Amino acid sequence: MTDSSSTLRNGLRILDLLEKTSGLSLTDISKQLGINKSTAYRLLATLIEEHRVKKIQLRYSLVHADFHSRLEQSSSLNPISIPVSNKILDKFDTTAFIGILDKSNVVITQVFPKDSGFSEFRVLGNVTPVHLSALGKAIVAFLPKDSQHKILNDLSFTVGTKYTLDDQNIFQRNLDVIKNTGFALDDEESSLGIRCLAVPIFRNDQVIASFGLSGTFQSLPRTKLQKIAKQLARSSQEITNEFF
Structure with missing residues (x-):
């Protein structure tokens, strides 16, 4: 059996x-199929890229057909792959991400790692409620009010940490601030010790995705957030100007 046939079969x-x-x-999949972990991980990463599998926390599950239908029909979920040049990424000394909206969640569809290590791609395909993600907030804040209200009404406001915005009115006020400032911040709201910053990506004046950074307090210090946000916004505009 050729390597390609074996890969397809697995x-x-x-x-x-x-x-x-x-x-x-990953451990369960590796054990049940008799595939070593590194092989299973690579296959799962490919299936996530192809939107056949999603990863929520440490568990992998199938992406159902209605998700693919939404990808094709919804302008907010199109395009899935957004070209981002190294010239843009070189401005930032941390991992960058692209997120798209899926109902009241944000899905990480692209990862641009700071280092070449494979571990950076573990979050590819992660699905997170929008109130727990700077990527999600950066999209929802720029949606029309009726779409925004529907998403807020659908949210269960799961608590990630003691800093999570778990009240609808407070979250709405946060979205209004984001729209005024142009950028969204997740300051330990989903994971303690981790800060995320994100801005919207527009096409034809409609938000279609978000572009964000994630890192420690050292890589994204509070004193430099405004400066980094402005750089991110300029990079987002470059993406729009060049590709949309």
Whole structure:
């Protein structure tokens, strides 16, 4: 059997396995299929890129057909792959991300790692409620009010940390601030010790995605947030000007 045939067969086996469950860890998939972890991880990363599999926290599960339909029909979810040049990324000394909206969640569809290590891609395909993510907030804040209200009404306001904005009225006020300032901040709201900054990406004056950075307090110090946000906004505008 050729390597390509073996890869395809193992990828199909993963899909068949996940179809029978509500989600499995990397260790479970590796054990149940008799595939070593590094191989299973690479296959899962590819399936996430192809939007066949999603990862929520440490569990992998299938992406259902209605998600693909929304990807094709909704302008807010199109395009999935947004070209970002190294020239833009060289401005930032931390990992960058692209996020798109899926109902009341944001999905990380692209990762631009600071280092070449494979571990940076672990969040690819992660699905997070918009109130727990700077990427999500940066999109929702710039949606029309009726779309925004629908998302807020659908949110369960899951608590990530003691800093999570878990009240609808407070979150609405935060979205208004984001629209005025032009950038969204997740300051330990989803993970303690981690700060995220994001800005919207527009096409034809409509928000279609978000572009953000994530890092420690050292890599994204509070004293430099305004400056970094302005750089991010300029980079987002460059993406719009060049590709949309």
